[in-house]
Amino acid sequence: MTGAAPMIALTPDAQFRLGLYLHEVRAAVARVPEVNPDEIEADIREHIETEFRDAVRPVTLAELEAVLVRLGPPAQWVPSAPGSAPPAGPGWSPRAWLRQAVHSAAGVLWRGPEDWRLPYLAFGVFALGVVAFPLFPLCLVLSYLLARAARAVAAEKGVSLGARRWLLYPPLVLVAVPLLLAGLFGPVVPAAAGAAHELAEADQFRTLVVVRPDGNLASARPVGDYEVYRLGVTRGPNGKWVIAADRRAYYEALNRYTDAMPGPRGLAHALAVVFAAAGALAAWWVVLGGITWAAPVVPRAVLAPLADGFEARHGRRMFSWAVVAFVLWCGFAYQLAGAAGAEPGAPARPVAPPPMTTK
């Protein structure tokens, strides 16, 4: 009853009743070696899930009870356990009964360790990595794969993991959490870093170097040719310094964007980066929401067990909110563009010129 797949929402009393019923199920089938209690419990859970697929949540006790009545008392599902007592009648023989009893015991023994083998192995490899720390990355990957295999085996059998999940969670969670963070924010980090870099360069363009009308270069500090070249300032054929027009327009646009931010220059710069990152995040989540909406199996597979309950509706919700956020961001960006001035050469925030040296 523990560690089962996430179920539909039930009221507390219905949840309690379901727990009792599943306990009855396990008790009824536990003595029958021909069946797998975990599998039957999983089947019953799926049955109940399907019954309430379109029901209003949370499901009440009365609604649940109606389904349980249709399922019937678990005690009546199975005959008395074969091997539990010598059957009476002319067909009975001690040898046949003994064979049945041995078969039953072997079945029980086989079923138990088999289901635990992979979880123990996964945890053992993980623990080895913790003890022998230099091996940790290798052990983590190996134990993660073993844990995924254990989950796949349990899923294939249709059984719940129960207490075994605690053996599987350490490697699974340790891999899934970074994957989750990378999936949610990964692409935004380089975008924000790129925006910060570009804005810093644009700021340098404004404050570090000036090409004088006579074609000489003045700079706030000694600068190398490469640093100057990187800002789009190059020497012309006549030996005079010139600034590439497209680079100038680009940097001026970025500077106007920064200048449109409130606060002093340092804060405005930080806000500009945050704003760019927010836009990238919203756009990325639109994509992410769309992907997970169309294929909810992807997050379930990649982020197991963190996203076991992920369904298409979660992806749809993420997509919808991200679209709203992105539209709002576009609105702000449009206003910002208006405030920054559309034309190159529009008045920008005055910046105190640094003392210049001539190159």
Place this chain on the structure above:
Amino acid sequence: MDPDFLANWTTQMRKGLLELCVLAALKGRRLYGYDIVKRLAGVGGLVMGEGTVYPILSRFKKEGLVDTALVESPEGPARKYYQLTPKGRLLLARMLAAWAEVRDGIDHVAAEQLP
């Protein structure tokens, strides 16, 4: 006659036939557990408790008569589908033949006129 005789006999007969019906429901197709249960529950008087079907499916699986496969469902979590294995198909054919033989025998005996 014991007044419970008919009820007991009917119950035993249904239990015996339910296994045949579970296999027959899977003939030539794969179904998930809930679907099997609802199809059989639609056969009047066959299924006393819907849960009865699941231990049979579990036993059949262990005996290699059916296979299971998890299939993604657009309506929620993945569903476990059952389908007959070659061994299950062979057993079903034999059970159907045996059932036909019994049914025909009963019909023949019931229709037989005394000379």
